[in-house]
Amino acid sequence: MFKPLLLGLLVLVTGCQKQDDASRTGLIYCTEGSPQTFNPQISNSGVTLDASSRTLYDRLLEVNPNTLALEPALATDWHISEDGLTYTLTLRKGVTFHHTPWFKPSRTLHADDVVFTYARQLDEQHPYHNVSGGEYPYFYSLGLDQLIKRVHKKGPGQVVFELNRPDASFLATLASDYAIVLSAEYASQMQQAGTPALLDSRPIGTGPFSFKEYRHNEFIRYLRHPGYWGGEAKIEQLIYDITPKSSKRLAKLLTGECDVMSTPAASQLSVIKQKPELSLSVQSGMNVAFLALNTRKPPFNKVQVRQAIASAINIDNLLQAVYFETGQAANSLLPPLSWGYNPSLPMRKPDLQRARQLLKEAGFEQGFEMQVLVQPGSRPYNPDALKTAQLIRNDLARIGIKLKIVQQEWPITQARLAKGQYDSLLSGWIADNADPDNFFRPLLSCAAVERGNNYSRWCSPAFDQLLDDAVTTPQLAFRLRNYYYAQTLLNEQVPLIPLAHALRTLASRSDIQGLSLMPFGGTVFNQAHRE
Incomplete structure (x- = not known):
């Protein structure tokens, strides 16, 4: 009797301490899941991106969330050769890496860091290539291993990307949430210590x-980075409180245990709007929810079967029962917000007679x-x-198809996906930039079948x-024609x-200001603060 009681008291004290610390110096963000890693390069999990990409790292370029235009970040300017094969980027001066109890950087951002970051993924003989599993889903699904010829430095403040062929979407790729820059000095230190996976x-x-x-399935604690080149965060610390059930996240938000809540359920929005102590942020989303059919497994290798399933699904019912007022029907992978969206595609309506005939x-x-x-739980899409x-x-039951729902944690599902041992997957995608290629290539290219996110195979x-x-070519008319086709x-x-x-939604306490909800996923806490 004593041990369980003592354990419960310890958990209670720990939780109270976490809340008291944050209420004085920072914010608590209730999020829906645990990250698989703290390096988005080796994961295709949205939860991992949310916990790492914009909190811990930067990219060479950024996408403006309002205009969707590319802007300088770790690179202040760039030059593209006339043949479109060479990109020379000038790095921002004085960018500092994190100082922690286990690492004290001796220098600021250097071209070596960018070279290391990409060499790890490009070179299969690189000492870090196989660390932490050696899988780089985004990198390979975009075919970057075939596109990038080499990456080298041109002095400490310039880095050069040489491509095998012109690619008009390459700069947008450098702004992706996956395109973070690591510390080569830290990697070297961990390798010498025999602990490379700590990177x-x-x-x-x-x-x-x-x-x-980080305590698995409990919380992640972050501290403000002093001297951050983009302007120091207004809060001293940020805590991700891992709470998978949206009902519990909302309960914590209502009681003040959380300051911000990720992905509220659509059915909760009316409650949130009615509470004066709560605030709701809404942003158009560059995302899509989809049903992927394993086309390499009968009967889904027959196009008539796939067309029949598509003809049977009543998307209007989904919008009413699942999305409420937070989604719109998708007749393309691309949302209407994308400049590559084809408006001439016919809207899909349920047609059971056609489905049965197919x-x-x-x-x-x-x-x-x-x-x-x-996957259990909610997702932004x-x-x-x-x-x-x-x-x-x-x-599907109306056309004689008996569907069995198999709900498993993502690591188990991921293992089945890797082996092709499945019929279909209910999933989705959140783009990291405005280029249509960011939807099509990761989800449906041949390169993405074995080492990416092409779950339809x-x-x-x-x-x-x-x-x-x-x-x-950078010619927009030509690109549009191909994307329409x-x-x-x-x-x-x-x-x-x-x-x-889906629209992106975020709930918070009304006294929390400065949150930035990105259309491509993730929340930016740089300027978040309590009034």
């Missing part, structure tokens, strides 16, 4: 906050059984994945060629079924 689990970056402490043509007049993998799956199950050389040709092809082949584009 990814006990991170050092140049971002507005430094890493202090199944008959495919030889499945009596239907079949299938499974869908669903899908407020309630389980309810979405249940509604789709009801729709669909590979079309014709589709890849459209993407490759689109980025060989690409969307038409996807509309015919249906390797995955776009469902909805």
